Amino acid sequence: MNKGTWLLGRLAQIVPSFVFIGIVVFVLARLLPGDPVSAVLGDHATDATVARITAQLGLDRSIPVQLLHFLGGVVQGEFGTSIAYRIPVSRLILERLPATLILTGLSMAIALALAVPLAFIAALKANRWPDLLIRGVFQVGLSTPIFYVGLLLLTVLAAWAHLFPVGGYGEGWGEHLWHLFLPALTLALSFAAVLMRSLRGAVLDVINAEFVDFARAKGLRARLVLGRHVLRNALIATVSLVGLQVGSLLGGAVITESVFAVPGVGRLMVESIFARDYPVIQALTLVLAVFVSLALLATDIVQMWLDPRVGK
Amino acid sequence: MSLVVRDLRVVFDTPKGPVWAVDGVDLEVAPGAVLGLVGESGSGKSVTLRAIARLLHANATVSGEVLWEDEDVLAMPPDRLRRLRGAEIGIVFQEPMAALNPVLTIGLQIDESLEAHTELDTKGRRARALELLDLVGIAAGGARLGQYPHEFSGGMRQRAMIAIALASSPKLLLADDPTTALDVTIQDQILRLLLRLKAELGMGLVLVTHDLGVVAQTCERVAVMYAGRVCEAGPVASVFASPRHAYTQALLRAMPGEGARAGAKLVPIPGQAPRLDRPAQGCAFQPRCTVSESACETRRPSMETDGDRRFACYAEARL
Ligand SMILES: Nc1ncnc2c1ncn2[C@@H]1O[C@H](COP(=O)(O)OP(=O)(O)OP(=O)(O)O)[C@@H](O)[C@H]1O
Numbered sequence: 001m002n003k004g005t006w007l008l009g010r011l012a013q014i015v016p017s018f019v020f021i022g023i024v025v026f027v028l029a030r031l032l033p034g035d036p037v038s039a040v041l042g043d044h045a046t047d048a049t050v051a052r053i054t055a056q057l058g059l060d061r062s063i064p065v066q067l068l069h070f071l072g073g074v075v076q077g078e079f080g081t082s083i084a085y086r087i088p089v090s091r092l093i094l095e096r097l098p099a100t101l102i103l104t105g106l107s108m109a110i111a112l113a114l115a116v117p118l119a120f121i122a123a124l125k126a127n128r129w130p131d132l133l134i135r136g137v138f139q140v141g142l143s144t145p146i147f148y149v150g151l152l153l154l155t156v157l158a159a160w161a162h163l164f165p166v167g168g169y170g171e172g173w174g175e176h177l178w179h180l181f182l183p184a185l186t187l188a189l190s191f192a193a194v195l196m197r198s199l200r201g202a203v204l205d206v207i208n209a210e211f212v213d214f215a216r217a218k219g220l221r222a223r224l225v226l227g228r229h230v231l232r233n234a235l236i237a238t239v240s241l242v243g244l245q246v247g248s249l250l251g252g253a254v255i256t257e258s259v260f261a262v263p264g265v266g267r268l269m270v271e272s273i274f275a276r277d278y279p280v281i282q283a284l285t286l287v288l289a290v291f292v293s294l295a296l297l298a299t300d301i302v303q304m305w306l307d308p309r310v311g312k
Numbered sequence: 313m314s315l316v317v318r319d320l321r322v323v324f325d326t327p328k329g330p331v332w333a334v335d336g337v338d339l340e341v342a343p344g345a346v347l348g349l350v351g352e353s354g355s356g357k358s359v360t361l362r363a364i365a366r367l368l369h370a371n372a373t374v375s376g377e378v379l380w381e382d383e384d385v386l387a388m389p390p391d392r393l394r395r396l397r398g399a400e401i402g403i404v405f406q407e408p409m410a411a412l413n414p415v416l417t418i419g420l421q422i423d424e425s426l427e428a429h430t431e432l433d434t435k436g437r438r439a440r441a442l443e444l445l446d447l448v449g450i451a452a453g454g455a456r457l458g459q460y461p462h463e464f465s466g467g468m469r470q471r472a473m474i475a476i477a478l479a480s481s482p483k484l485l486l487a488d489d490p491t492t493a494l495d496v497t498i499q500d501q502i503l504r505l506l507l508r509l510k511a512e513l514g515m516g517l518v519l520v521t522h523d524l525g526v527v528a529q530t531c532e533r534v535a536v537m538y539a540g541r542v543c544e545a546g547p548v549a550s551v552f553a554s555p556r557h558a559y560t561q562a563l564l565r566a567m568p569g570e571g572a573r574a575g576a577k578l579v580p581i582p583g584q585a586p587r588l589d590r591p592a593q594g595c596a597f598q599p600r601c602t603v604s605e606s607a608c609e610t611r612r613p614s615m616e617t618d619g620d621r622r623f624a625c626y627a628e629a630r631l
């Protein structure tokens with residue numbers, strides 16, 4: 001089997017998983033307490049209005065028909081209308097999505113930039129003071145709740161030192177990045193901690209490998225031995241972790257966006273839950289689930305690229 | 313002498329205490345000479361080679377002297393050491409599967425060595441890589457360069473590793489059992505190749521092997537190791553014809569090959585390999601020796617020199 005067919009197989013796998021996610025989201029929405037009709041109308045509507053809205057939302061049809069209708073809509077990017085905002089859910093999500101994507105992308109970049117070099121330093125100085133210091137600091141980061149870290153950074157760097165804005169999103173790319181730096185850093189810390197631990201372990205496993213000694217025996221520069229021979233093998237073990245972490249990263253985004261008043265889908269999710277905006281909740285759950293599967297797919301692709309033995 | 317090793321010692325610091333893996337080894341290799349290094353498993357051959365190239369890890373304490381063309385290897389600064397490795401002293405590791413990086417192509421693994429030690433440009437390096445594969449008998453080198461170690465057979469990997477070690481034409485090759493994974497024909501090809509390189513380039517060779525027949529065929533001198541020590545060294549022909557250490561004699565009787573006297577019955581060496589975490593007070597071979605005397609148990613025999621022969625055995629005269 002070559003890499004092309006492997007990739008095609010992997011892509012084919014993802015289609016049924018999307019259908020499955022769609023069904024789960026549909027069922028979940030029906031299991032939520034309260035019903036959408038009273039969420040739209042409040043508690044004091046007449047029976048006639050209730051019947052009209054029920055028909056309008058398609059809730060008078062049988063469950064399988066509703067499911068097909070829902071899935072059909074999803075395929076066309078049609079998620080209905082937001083109850084709270086009274087605009088199409090798809091438009092609402094598209095408006096809010098960029099902030100979240102920038103936030104998670106930026107935090108991933110920060111996490112990698114922190115974790116990779118520190119993991120190397122920690123592994124090369126294993127059990128000596130630099131290692132203990134790095135691991136200690138990350139341990140604290142890992143055991144502190146995200147919203148607390150966020151508030152701390154906000155107070156110190158934004159409110160006192162005025163280095164960053166206290167919240168919001170700004171206009172244009174430059175401002176977006178500037179506004180999102182603190183929330184991204186907040187989000188990055190716990191991710192970086194997980195990443196650092198995994199990568200440090202992987203580097204320690206690889207660093208004593210025979211092929212690393214052989215690379216040294218060739219008279220290669222230490223930087224090349226580490227950056228090519230060690231890093232690449234160590235990353236293989238860590239990359240799958242990155243994919244798995246995207247889910248918790250998005251979960252963390254919900255909290256961070258609330259703390260930093262970032263107009264992303266995380267905050268939209270919180271608002272929608274409070275407003276019982278079912279169409280939005282449903283669509284967002286679906287979108288986030290799709291993102292997680294895409295992240296896992298991306299992980300597999302990176303892994304395939306790093307490790308020639310994958311797919312053989 | 314191009315390589316001189318004097319009183320080399322390696323102690324490994326392990327969770328269970330120190331392990332004296334190499335315990336006072338002396339070796340000499342003249343330019344372009346071939347030295348065979350033999351001894352049973354665990355006698356310290358690989359550790360000796362790695363100590364010479366300073367490849368041991370932090371848990372190893374190395375002492376003694378390693379002189380390369382009169383330069384102290386153990387005191388070399390990192391830059392000098394890098395030039396020494398690969399460019400002047402090449403190493404072939406014992407296990408080709410473990411020595412090749414599984415995620416890099418063979419081509420890159422050859423290329424990076426050339427890039428580090430030669431002035432060749434990309435095209436020149438590729439040409440040289442093809443030449444090297446051809447040299448070690450890997451056909452269709454062009455396609456092979458883009459392949460990964462797992463796409464090579466065991467013998468191919470071993471040859472690829474030899475090609476890498478030879479990439480920048482070292483003056484000395486430390487070859488740790490370079491023919492183990494190979495069948496007899498290929499083994500013969502590789503040995504011939506190494507000997508040809510020695511003849512053509514004046515490359516010296518330290519050949520670690522378990523095959524005394526190979527030593528008899530290829531080496532000029534041989535050093536026999538036991539428990540981290542050289543117990544006997546000298547010209548191959550005279551050492552094999554008349555061993556002057558009880559262990560050498562036992563080894564010759566135990567191992568098949570041209571080193572053993574033709575027609576003689578194989579006699580395995582009784583007992584177990586010595587423990588390196590508790591060095592013996594006397595001769596390390598004494599517990600397994602069939603000709604030992606009382607002095608062997610209490611006092612370590614010192615190395616004696618007789619012409620071009622060196623040996624450390626009280627029973628030498630009675631062998
Ligand atoms: N990193 C290490 N830590 C602790 N002990 C080690 C280490 N490397 C080697 N040793 C020990 O040193 C001794 C000598 O090992 P070495 O690999 O040199 O033997 P060898 O002569 O090459 O054997 P073989 O013929 O099987 O290759 C062995 O007892 C081994 O267990």
Ligand SMILES: [Mg+2]
Pocket residue numbers: 357358359406488
């Ligand atoms: Mg060995």
